[in-house]
Amino acid sequence: MLDSVAQGYGRSTVLEAVSLTLRPGVTALLGPNGAGKTTLLRTLATIKPPRNGRIYVDDIQVTGEKSARDVRDRIGYLPQDFGFDPRMTVADFVTYAAWLRGVPATAWPDRVAEALQLVDLTDRRRSKMRSLSGGMRQRAGIAWAIVGRPSLVLLDEPTVGLDPRQRLQFRKIVSELRDTVVVLSTHLIDDVGAICDRVIVLHQGSPKFDGTVADLEALGEEGLPGHSRLERAYMHLLPAEEQLL
């Protein structure tokens, strides 16, 4: 949960007093480039302490580095361009994440197997990371994020660069995480319609809409630019000057 969280870089303010309570299910963070989606995810991931306001993960307030360390094991954060050693095998990559999240060594084999099964990479567990396609890498990234059985999963633009089939595979995996709080940032409105229970539209650092996909669709009147109700609804939420193509 975020309570009046402010965030920024140097003199610029990116998030201004954002308050959000996240619930189990898939929440999309939608917004134009520079809206603050990554900043919000990094703040929730306790990577960048907020300038103001309070953050709670599983009701634990993050007040500094010590409490941040305590809650990080409960968070699975997958940055947009996550790094990896290309020589590592898929299983080693996910095992490394298990170690980072404080999973006891005795549980590594089972947890890694469980995570790889969910993302359908069991057959590729001995493959080198460098040999994977973009979609497989992204799935390995999701395994990396979930191997610690986090209660909060944060995925930053997880479908960028994936082909249509890979995006469908991704959606299937995310749908299986429904009992967890999943937040994903995206520009892809199709993904929002297909898998998200809740949508937050962020614009210039503040939520302009927070509701269900159906609520958002209801805003998509004819006459606005867009090929679907969701696209039109998204355009409707932008300031008038940004609605022009």
Ligand SMILES: Nc1ncnc2c1ncn2[C@@H]1O[C@H](COP(=O)(O)OP(=O)(O)OP(=O)(O)O)[C@@H](O)[C@H]1O
């Ligand atoms: N490390 C940084 N240092 C300074 N400014 C930054 C930094 N990271 C982001 N910003 C600025 O903060 C604002 C929000 O950026 P952020 O990356 O959170 O947006 P975003 O919604 O994720 O955008 P995108 O869709 O392009 O990924 C932008 O103006 C960006 O230039």
